[in-house]
Amino acid sequence: MSVAAPPLFTFDNSYFRDLEGLYEPWQAASAPAPRLLAINADLATELGVDADALSAPDGVAVLAGNAIPDGATPVAQAYAGHQFGGFSPRLGDGRALLLGEVLDVHGRRRDLHLKGSGRTPFARGSDGKAAVGPMLREYVIGEAMHALGIPTTRALAVVATGDLIARDTLLPGAVLTRVAASHLRVGSFQYAAAHDEPTLLRRLADHAISRHYPDAVHTDNRYLALFEGVVDAQASLVARWMLVGFIHGVMNTDNMTISGETIDYGPCAFIDAFDPATVFSSIDHGGRYAYGNQPNIAQWNLARLAEALLPLFGVDTDMAVAAATDMLQSFPDRYHRYWVDGMRAKLGLCDGEQDDREIIDELLALLQAQRVDFTSCFRALSSAVLGDRERARSLFAQPAAFDAWSLRWQTELSHQARDPHATAAAMDRVNPVYIPRNHQVEHALATASDGDLRPFQRLLDVLAQPFHKRSGLESYAEPAPASFGQYRTFCGT
Numbered sequence: 001m002s003v004a005a006p007p008l009f010t011f012d013n014s015y016f017r018d019l020e021g022l023y024e025p026w027q028a029a030s031a032p033a034p035r036l037l038a039i040n041a042d043l044a045t046e047l048g049v050d051a052d053a054l055s056a057p058d059g060v061a062v063l064a065g066n067a068i069p070d071g072a073t074p075v076a077q078a079y080a081g082h083q084f085g086g087f088s089p090r091l092g093d094g095r096a097l098l099l100g101e102v103l104d105v106h107g108r109r110r111d112l113h114l115k116g117s118g119r120t121p122f123a124r125g126s127d128g129k130a131a132v133g134p135m136l137r138e139y140v141i142g143e144a145m146h147a148l149g150i151p152t153t154r155a156l157a158v159v160a161t162g163d164l165i166a167r168d169t170l171l172p173g174a175v176l177t178r179v180a181a182s183h184l185r186v187g188s189f190q191y192a193a194a195h196d197e198p199t200l201l202r203r204l205a206d207h208a209i210s211r212h213y214p215d216a217v218h219t220d221n222r223y224l225a226l227f228e229g230v231v232d233a234q235a236s237l238v239a240r241w242m243l244v245g246f247i248h249g250v251m252n253t254d255n256m257t258i259s260g261e262t263i264d265y266g267p268c269a270f271i272d273a274f275d276p277a278t279v280f281s282s283i284d285h286g287g288r289y290a291y292g293n294q295p296n297i298a299q300w301n302l303a304r305l306a307e308a309l310l311p312l313f314g315v316d317t318d319m320a321v322a323a324a325t326d327m328l329q330s331f332p333d334r335y336h337r338y339w340v341d342g343m344r345a346k347l348g349l350c351d352g353e354q355d356d357r358e359i360i361d362e363l364l365a366l367l368q369a370q371r372v373d374f375t376s377c378f379r380a381l382s383s384a385v386l387g388d389r390e391r392a393r394s395l396f397a398q399p400a401a402f403d404a405w406s407l408r409w410q411t412e413l414s415h416q417a418r419d420p421h422a423t424a425a426a427m428d429r430v431n432p433v434y435i436p437r438n439h440q441v442e443h444a445l446a447t448a449s450d451g452d453l454r455p456f457q458r459l460l461d462v463l464a465q466p467f468h469k470r471s472g473l474e475s476y477a478e479p480a481p482a483s484f485g486q487y488r489t490f491c492g493t
Contacts, residue, residue: 008053008062009112011071011100015182018207021200022192023075028065028097029118029128031175033162036060037132037453038139038460040156043179047156048105054157063177064159065097065117072099072112076120080194081187081254082304084288089194091187091254092122095130098183109211112156113178131171132160133445134266136456138176140444141265144436144463150240151233152262153180172449181261184208186305187254193308205312212259223312224323231302231331233260238298239338242291243346244435245271245374249281249489251289251297253304267489270435272479274367274374280438280489295339299331345430346378348385348413348423359409366405370397373479378431382424385413432466434473438487439480 016023036055044051053059061067068074076093083091097120099112115138116130139155146152156177163173184204192201209216209226216225237260241248248255249267257263267281276292284290289297306324313320343360344350367377372395380392389406396402413423436459444456462476469477480487 007070008049008059009047009069009071009100009102011069011073011102012109013071013073013100014109014207014211015077015098015101015111016073016075018203019200021195021197022078022188022204023098024078024092024121025074026076026097026120027068027074028114028175031064031066031159031161031163031173033160034060034064034066034175035160035162036063036157037160037174037448038136038155038158038456040139040143040154043154043156046104046106047102047110047179049102060159063114063157064161064175065114069099074099074114076122077183077188078122078191079185079187079254080191081185081252082190082301083252083254084284087190090122090191091124092191093120094123094126095120095128096178108181111178111180111183113180113183115176115178116161116173117175127165129161129163129165129173130176131165131167131449132158132174133171133449135174135176136445136448137441138178138265140441140456140460140463141268141436142262143460144466145246145262147464147466148240148244148432148435150244150246150262151237151260153178153257155179180257180263181259182208182211182257183263184211184258185254185263186256186258186301186308187252188258189305189308190253193311201308202312205309208258221313221323223309224327227306227309227313227324228327228330230258230260230305231327232334234298234302235331235334236260236338237262238294239335239342241294242339243342243430244432245274245291247271247278247280247289247291248294249279249284249289250491251294251301253301256298256301256305266491269438269487269489270375272373272375272438273371274364274377275371276368280487282488282490295332295335298335299328302331303328342430346427347381347409348427350416350418350423350426355412359405359412362405363409366396366401370401372396375432375435376477376479379428379433379477382427382431384410385420385424385427429467433469433477434462434466436463437476437478437480439484440476 041051062069074097078092080089081091096115097117101109119128135158142152142154156179159175161173164170165173192204213229216222219225255264269280271278278291279287349356383391393399444459448456
């Protein structure tokens with residue numbers, strides 16, 4: 001007598017239960033010849049799922065969207081958003097489906113989301129498909145961010161569909177399975193606020209509180225506490241981006257999560273030579289989402305969240321506006337605190353002296369003036385703590401300026417009652433050796449699109465341990481060669 005196989009996932013779908021009006025039930029398009037390209041075994045284990053079962057034909061059928069797993073309630077989520085400053089009242093998951101939610105082995109609720117699974121009612125004329133390269137980009141960058149300790153959505157798997165999709169040329173199609181604390185966005189609240197259904201906004205806010213900020217229910221104003229939680233989470237997140245030189249590239253309000261996770265790795269990239277004006281995205285013509293603009297844009301997006309939530313803050317509009325404004329204006333201080341604390345750690349400064357900010361600013365000015373590689377410089381500074389200044393010094397075309405800065409920095413370090421070896425080790429724990437270098441990412445994605453996944457898997461292995469220097473991986477720690485040229489990224493839609 002045969003025994004039925006246990007279900008792949010055990011679902012508990014609170015979004016579907018709580019938020020009718022913010023989704024459309026839907027099914028994925030059929031993939032003609034699904035083939036597993038990448039499976040995240042560690043994440044599968046975290047979800048309490050057998051990676052081998054996911055890799056088997058029945059599992060791949062689920063990951064491709066060809067089969068609906070038991071307990072799933074696939075829906076396309078509705079949201080609005082400001083895209084490059086212009087408001088679109090109806091965006092939504094045009095090429096994605098929320099399969100449902102699972103509780104992981106730690107009891108955390110996690111979304112399972114298919115991306116590239118075909119047209120939905122929100123598709124706005126697009127085909128709803130995705131190509132292999134952009135889906136593998138989301139996989140590798142998400143895993144790199146996770147290893148760097150930055151809150152992020154992650155990829156469980158990428159499946160080639162067997163389709164060819166039309167972009168500038170015909171490209172092999174793929175579906176990504178994304179895992180997130182949730183897919184609630186600033187744009188979700190904008191959508192709810194823009195519709196006449198009177199309870200929708202409150203139901204969404206109560207759902208967000210239950211899922212992400214449960215302590216808010218114990219405050220005098222739970223909705224203002226929800227807003228404060230998001231403000232603080234985003235201040236921390238963007239500071240962490242800045243500390244590793246990450247540029248999101250498309251910080252629209254529909255790409256800002258309520259949870260504080262990084263989402264949507266379309267035109268993202270990491271800086272090499274330090275310059276706050278750096279832009280990689282091919283569609284960001286005015287530099288709205290440049291590296292140095294990211295904190296200001298985060299605050300702008302949060303202002304749009306405050307506008308959406310305003311009816312919930314209180315019946316007295318003037319008092320509600322004042323409370324929201326006060327909370328919003330706390331963002332710069334929160335961001336600055338997270339960023340300065342992070343920079344102090346990168347420089348081995350643990351006492352929090354007033355002069356630290358001047359030391360930080362002077363170094364960044366030097367990096368910009370001499371176009372020094374951001375990641376390489378900070379990593380080399382731990383050697384200077386131990387007496388080898390040449391590694392960092394050699395990165396500067398005019399090293400005398402670095403010498404002057406280094407003398408002041410090391411004088412400050414000498415005031416700390418701390419062993420130099422302990423200081424250097426602490427610095428190495430926050431200054432990565434390996435980041436997703438743009439040229440390495442592009443090489444891995446190009447070869448994967450041509451059918452060779454070995455460079456992609458090698459890059460994943462390198463980025464899984466970003467702070468541990470390993471022999472034979474020197475090329476992964478180097479900036480792009482001059483022949484790589486000016487880098488441009490694309491949304492991948």
